[in-house]
C-alpha cells in the first residue's frame with residue numbers, strides 16, 4: 016500500500032471550521048498528519064498529489080441509501096423489481112456509482128432482498144468490488160394486517176412479541192447492521208397511509224429491547240407524529256421522513272439528540288414534484304403521493320430540528336427512475352435551498368455527522384481517521400452544486416486507496 020502526501024490543497028476538514036491551505040499525509044489506510052500552511056509535512060516515501068488549489072474534503076455519507084433500488088444516472092430502469100440475477104448485478108453497479116460520485120459511506124434504508132446487502136458489504140470490505148462502506152439492511156418491514164404495507168414488503172415475522180424478537184435476532188444472524196421497520200405507512204403506499212401506525216407501543220418497545228440484546232441498530236420510516244415518538248422512545252438510531260412530527264415529537268428528539276439521527280430524504284419528494292413528469296407523475300400525482308405537502312411540512316420542521324441541535328443528515332431515497340443513484344449530492348443543495356442550512360452546515364452533516372451515523376472513524380480530515388478523501392475542483396462552500404458533477408470530483412480515496420485517481424496533472428510520483 017502506498018503513502019500519499021496531498022499538497023497545495025484547501026482543506027475542508029468536516030469540523031465546520033473554515034477551510035485552510037495545507038497538506039495532508041495518508042499512511043496506509045489512515046490520515047497520519049494534517050498541516051496548515053505555512054507548516055509543511057516531510058514527504059518521506061509518500062507519492063505526491065499536487066492539488067493545484069483544489070478542495071480536499073472528507074468522503075460524503077449517504078444516510079438513506081437504497082443500493083438495490085435499480086435506477087442510476089448510468090442506467091434508468093423503469094421497474095423496482097428485477098429477476099434476482101440482474102438485481103444483484105445492478106446493485107453492485109449502483110455501489111460503484113455511489114462511490115464514483117464521492118460517497119465513501121452509505122447507511123442503508125432498506126434493500127429489496129434479505130441477504131443482498133450483507134453479502135455486498137462483505138465483498139466490498141474484502142476488496143473484491145468497489146463500493147462505499149455500507150451499513151447493511153434487509154427489506155423494510157410492516158406489520159401484517161395493517162393497511163399500507165407495500166407489495167413485497169410483507170412481514171416475514173409473526174405478529175406478536177416473540178415473532179418480532181425472533182425477526183430481530185434473525186437479521187443479526189444474517190449479517191445485517193441495521194433493521195428497518197415501517198412504523199407508519201406512507202401516502203405513496205396508500206391514501207392516508209402517512210397517519211397509519213404499523214406497530215403498537217408495546218411492539219416497538221419489544222423491538223428496541225431485542226435490538227439492544229442482539230447488538231443491532233434500528234431505523235424506521237416514520238411519518239405520523241406518534242410513529243416518530245415510538246421510535247425515539249424505543250431507541251431507534253435513524254428516523255426517516257418525520258413529515259408529521261409535532262411539538263412533542265420534536266421535544267423528544269431534542270432530549271435524545273445524542274443517540275439519534277433524522278434523515279428527511281427530500282430528494283425523492285423534490286424529484287416527484289419537479290422531475291417525474293416523464294414517468295407519469297405530474298403535479299396531481301405528486302400530491303397524491305404526499306410529495307408537495309410533505310416537502311412543505313419538512314421546510315417547517317427541519318429548520319426547527321436544526322435549531323434544536325438534532326442531527327439532520329442528507330440522504331434522499333435515490334434509486335427511483337426519476338431520482339437515480341448518483342444524484343445523491345443533490346440532497347446537500349436541497350438542505351441549503353429548502354431547509355436554510357449554510358453550505359458548511361450541509362457539508363458537516365454529510366461528512367462528520369455522517370461518520371457518527373456510520374459509527375466509524377470517517378467523515379473528518381483529522382489525524383487517525385480512515386483516509387476517505389475527495390479532491391474537488393472548486394469550492395463547494397461557494398457552490399454546493401459542484402458536488403453533483405462527477406468531473407468536478409477529481410479523485411475519490413477510500414481507506415487510503417484511490418478508487419478514482421487524480422489525473423496525471425495532479426499525481427507526481
Ligand SMILES: [Zn+2]
Nearest residue numbers: 079081124332
Ligand atoms: Zn427510502
